[in-house]
Structures are given as C-alpha cells and as structure tokens.
Amino acid sequence: MIRLRKPISALFALILLCATVLLAAPECRLGSPRLSAESRPEAQGPAPSVIMFIGDGMGFGHIEAARVAAAAAGRSLTVDSMPVRSRVRTLSYADYITDSAAAATAMATGHKTINSFVGVDSEMQPVTTILEAVREAGGLTALVTNGAITGATTGAFAAHVDDRQSEHEIAAALVSTRPDVMFGGGYANFAPSLSENEESAIERAMQAGYRVVRTVEGLVSASTLPLLGLFAEADFRFAADRDPVAEPSLAQMTARAIELLTGEAAMGRNFFLLVENDLIDAASHEHDVERMVSEVLELDDAVSVGLEFARSHRNTLVLVVADHDTGAVELLADGQVRFGSDDHTAQLVPLFAEGPGQERFSVDSIDNTEIARIMAEVIGVKVGDPVVAP
Numbered sequence: 001m002i003r004l005r006k007p008i009s010a011l012f013a014l015i016l017l018c019a020t021v022l023l024a025a026p027e028c029r030l031g032s033p034r035l036s037a038e039s040r041p042e043a044q045g046p047a048p049s050v051i052m053f054i055g056d057g058m059g060f061g062h063i064e065a066a067r068v069a070a071a072a073a074g075r076s077l078t079v080d081s082m083p084v085r086s087r088v089r090t091l092s093y094a095d096y097i098t099d100s101a102a103a104a105t106a107m108a109t110g111h112k113t114i115n116s117f118v119g120v121d122s123e124m125q126p127v128t129t130i131l132e133a134v135r136e137a138g139g140l141t142a143l144v145t146n147g148a149i150t151g152a153t154t155g156a157f158a159a160h161v162d163d164r165q166s167e168h169e170i171a172a173a174l175v176s177t178r179p180d181v182m183f184g185g186g187y188a189n190f191a192p193s194l195s196e197n198e199e200s201a202i203e204r205a206m207q208a209g210y211r212v213v214r215t216v217e218g219l220v221s222a223s224t225l226p227l228l229g230l231f232a233e234a235d236f237r238f239a240a241d242r243d244p245v246a247e248p249s250l251a252q253m254t255a256r257a258i259e260l261l262t263g264e265a266a267m268g269r270n271f272f273l274l275v276e277n278d279l280i281d282a283a284s285h286e287h288d289v290e291r292m293v294s295e296v297l298e299l300d301d302a303v304s305v306g307l308e309f310a311r312s313h314r315n316t317l318v319l320v321v322a323d324h325d326t327g328a329v330e331l332l333a334d335g336q337v338r339f340g341s342d343d344h345t346a347q348l349v350p351l352f353a354e355g356p357g358q359e360r361f362s363v364d365s366i367d368n369t370e371i372a373r374i375m376a377e378v379i380g381v382k383v384g385d386p387v388v389a390p
C-alpha cells in the first residue's frame with residue numbers, strides 16, 4: 001500500500017493525488033473552493049440550523065452491508081431517503097490515510113492538518129471551528145457521541161490541542177468553549193485526578209453553569225442549558241451489548257439534544273448539532289461484522305430522528321458523512337462481508353445531504369475541508385481563522 005509520510009512534501013502528495021483523481025473529479029484543487037457570491041443563500045430570516053452526523057470509520061462497504069441487513073429485516077436505510085449523495089476525499093496534511101483527529105479538524109475548520117492534531121492547523125495554530133463560529137454568531141451548539149466526548153472527533157469541533165491523547169486537556173477546552181449540550185462517554189477525563197492540583201473539568205463545568213447528568217433518567221428529566229451528560233467512563237458499549245438504563249442510544253441522545261436546542265430556552269435561535277457514532281470504527285477494527293452492521297443501523301436510527309425534525313422545520317440542513325473508512329469492507333456475492341484491512345484506509349467515504357444548501361454537495365466527489373466551508377456559508381458564518389486568545 002502506498003503510504004506517503006512527511007519526508008515527501010504534503011504539497012507533492014496533494015498534487016499526486018489530484019493528478020490521479022483528476023478525470024473522476026475535475027474540481028480537485030489546492031485552494032479554497034470557488035464559491036460564487038450568487039450561490040450564497042439569501043441572508044433573510046433566521047440562519048439555517050445544521051445537524052451533522054459522522055459515522056466514524058463508515059465506508060461505502062459498511063453502508064452496503066447495513067443496507068442488505070436492513071432489507072432482510074424488511075426495512076430500508078433512512079440515509080437512502082436523502083436526496084443528495086457524494087463521495088468525500090479524506091487524506092490528511094501529510095498522509096494519504098487520515099485519522100479521526102485530522103479528518104474531523106478538516107470538516108470542522110476547513111484546514112488539512114497532521115494526524116493526531118485536534119482543532120489546530122498543520123502549524124499547530126488553533127483555528128476556529130464551525131461550532132465556535134455558530135456560537136459566536138449567537139446560535140446554540142451541541143456535541144453528541146457514543147464514544148468519549150473528549151475523543152478526537154467531537155474534540156476537533158470545540159478544542160485546540162496538538163495531541164488527541166491529551167483528553168484531560170480536551171475536557172477542559174470543551175468546557176471553556178461551552179457548547180450548550182454535550183452528551184457522550186469520557187467521564188474519566190472530567191473526573192478529579194489525584195495527581196493534579198488543578199480543578200477537574202467536572203468542577204469547571206459546574207462553575208460554568210453546566211448541569212451534569214450521568215443516567216438515562218437524568219438525560220430525560222434535565223431541561224436546562226447548558227447540559228453535560230456523561231454516561232460512561234470512556235466509550236459506550238456496543239449497541240448490541242448496551243444496558244439501556246445506564247447508556248442511552250444515539251437516537252435517544254439526538255432526540256433529547258434537538259428538544260433542548262429548540263425548546264423554550266433556545267428562544268428561536270439556530271443551532272449546530274454534531275452526532276457521532278464512534279463505535280462503527282471500533283467494530284471494524286475488530287472485524288466484528290454483526291456489531292459493525294448494528295452500529296451503522298444505530299447511526300441510521302439517529303439520522304431518522306434528525307431528518308424527522310428537519311422535514312418539519314425546513315430551515316435545517318442534515319448531513320451524514322464519515323471521517324474515513326476503516327476495514328475496507330466488501331460485500332461478496334454470497335452475502336458474506338469481507339474486511340480488506342484491519343486499519344483505516346484511503347477509500348473515499350459516503351456523504352448524504354438534505355436541506356438548505358444541499359445542492360452544494362451535489363458533485364461527484366468533495367474534499368473533507370470543503371464540507372466545513374459549505375456549512376459555514378449555508379449558515380452565514382466563517383470558519384478556519386486563527387483563534388484569538390481571550
């Protein structure tokens with residue numbers, strides 16, 4: 001497998017990749033996408049809201065396997081009802097094969113960065129994310145995941161650190177950015193640490209006004225913002241193994257987040273909501289077909305909740321995308337699933353879109369950085385500027 005590392009310049013790597021995909025994707029280019037002023041949405045009425053779903057590690061093969069499983073159970077995938085679909089190029093700044101940190105940073109900020117960097121560009125400069133831009137413009141924001149909320153994907157939307165492993169630092173940064181809703185695992189990274197004299201992130205969160213809930217009952221009953229729900233020490237268990245009293249489903253968390261973001265406290269403001277299924281990647285690394293498929297369906301159920309809201313509130317863009325493929329999943333003629341890799345791959349990943357600005361995604365393929373810029377333009381904010389220290 002070709003794997004370009006830093007000694008070969010990233011620019012060269014990009015040019016090489018552009019050359020190889022030029023026929024299929026003539027829009028491949030190094031600079032910002034050329035978006036004409038005419039294509040911007042009219043700045044009338046309230047700014048659109050965005051619900052973005054990320055299936056960690058979810059390639060086309062994963063979707064196909066879940067589609068076949070759904071059909072066997074007499075249902076179809078909700079993502080298949082979305083009108084626009086495309087393919088996303090995922091390479092990171094210096095590697096053909098990205099990790100979740102660089103991919104999420106690209107989709108949150110519009111910057112290619114080094115694998116393991118979270119919310120910072122390739123020079124380690126913190127750059128504004130779509131979540132921060134919406135918050136700055138007066139909108140509400142939320143992060144939902146069944147992994148640790150301090151993980152690379154959710155972290156890249158609201159924290160700026162150069163090492164995805166620094167999850168205590170990410171916890172503190174999340175609290176500083178102060179999304180209105182945060183639901184996920186990762187309590188251990190918020191908890192007081194005996195070796196530190198510093199305040200724990202959980203103490204900081206409470207000082208910043210967060211109500212903290214740790215059970216499904218708390219998730220359902222808490223109705224004030226900001227709200228921090230930490231339902232597992234680290235990642236959730238797979239949906240197939242979950243204790244439904246301790247750990248909510250992704251669909252339950254998505255529904256509750258939307259209720260809170262559109263309830264009385266929201267006062268009609270627009271919102272940006274990110275929902276990640278972190279466990280598709282985990283099941284794919286383990287070549288666990290059953291759990292991989294059930295996690296894709298778990299994400300699809302959450303997408304149903306988002307789309308149901310968006311279809312009755314037309315000013316909401318719903319995006320479903322992946323950060324990278326994990327496992328090179330292939331469906332064979334006899335219905336068996338084959339994994340071609342036990343790690344991440346450079347395969348293009350699926351994107352589905354519905355709502356205001358959906359036509360902007362109606363292209364053969366798109367770079368992951370363009371997703372950040374298009375979302376920002378649809379909402380009417382700007383991403384990717386250097387973060388100014390407060």
Ligand SMILES: [Zn+2]
Nearest residue numbers: 057281326344
């Ligand atoms: Zn992975």
